[in-house]
Amino acid sequence: MSTTEITTENFENIIETSDIVVLDAWAAWCGPCKSFAPIFEAASERHPGVVWGKLDTENQRELASMFGIRSIPTVMVFRQGVLLFQQAGLLPAGALDELIGKVQELDMEAVLKEIEEHEKAHAAGECNHDHGHGHGHGGHGHQHGPDCDHD
Secondary structure, three states: OOOEEOOOOOHHHHHHHOOEEEEEEEOOOOHHHHHHHHHHHHHHHHOOOOEEEEEEOOOOHHHHHHOOOOOOOEEEEEEOOEEEEEEEOOOOHHHHHHHHHHHHHOOHHHHHHHHHHHHHHHHOOOOOOOOOOOOOOOOOOOOOOOOOOOO
16 A cells, blocks of 8 residues: 545545545655654555555645644544544654554444534533634534633
8 A cells, every 4th residue: 555645635535435544744844754754654554444645734735724733744543534633743653553453443433423412512502621623624613602612
């Protein structure tokens, strides 16, 4: 398996049509990104059922901004269109493999139900916590209730 270049043109389609997507946000000038690239590529070979995408933050500024990427490399993992993990820094191969294993083991039916319940709480104005999701996801956002204390 090889990696796929992620752009504003293909992002939504890849996220919506793939079960698991792992993205590496990087830039050509970034030393740690260059060190992480072979680790990411090798992981794509070990996990062929996963889509492995490279997001060039210099050429895809809109996507980088959408996810609030401020440090690179940043790894993001989506499953069934849901962003489950986002972390800046170089992940060792073992940690990347462990992360994929945990994402594969998730009961996504339960995760999706929890998201639905949370969105209902927002709509009812029952949200009273900050969970740091300041990014939009191409129209997959939600409405905030009157007592919600975050943007």
